[in-house]
Amino acid sequence: MNLQSGIIVLLLVWAGCSPAPRYHYRDSESPSKIDQKQLAPSSPEALLTKNLKHTAVFTASYYGPKFHGRLTSNGEVFDMYDYTAAHKSLPFGTVLKITYPSTGRSVLVRVNDRGPFIAGRDIDLSYGAARKIGLVKNGVGKVKVTVVSWGEDSDQ
Helix, strand or coil: CCHHHHHHHHHHHHHHCCCCCCCECCCCCCHHHCCCCCCCCCCCCCCCCCCCCCEEEEEEEEECCCCCCCECECCCECCCCCCEEECCCCCCCCEEEEEECCCCEEEEEEEEECCCCCCCCCEEEEHHHHHHHCCCCCCCEEEEEEEEECCCCCCC
16 A cells, blocks of 8 residues: 555544434425514413423523534534524424523524533523523523423423
């Protein structure tokens, strides 16, 4: 094997060792098309139950540049400027109203990813959504989450 072939093989092996993308999406609807109208939350103590519109308090964080352009859990390409979110179990396509009490601002997001995978966190917002409600400065905070519409996951 000559030197060029050896370098190519080494680069291919090295590229195969890179980590897999964390986020994958399957729903092709653009979150920027979601109507950002204000919706009144129902009950702050309610749990999020499929097919019901409830409000719950979650610990939120956000993700952005490290994952921008990578695939998400449902096969979409992650756009850190869109209004999307990652949750461990909510069906893909579920639309949530996220309100950050510290600023009083709200945003509608579409669940299109799985996560967060850090203990004590319930939802990861895209950078764009976190910026809109003012969460970027603090990085992590309590938010009110209201189900606007449920997604269509068949296994949820």
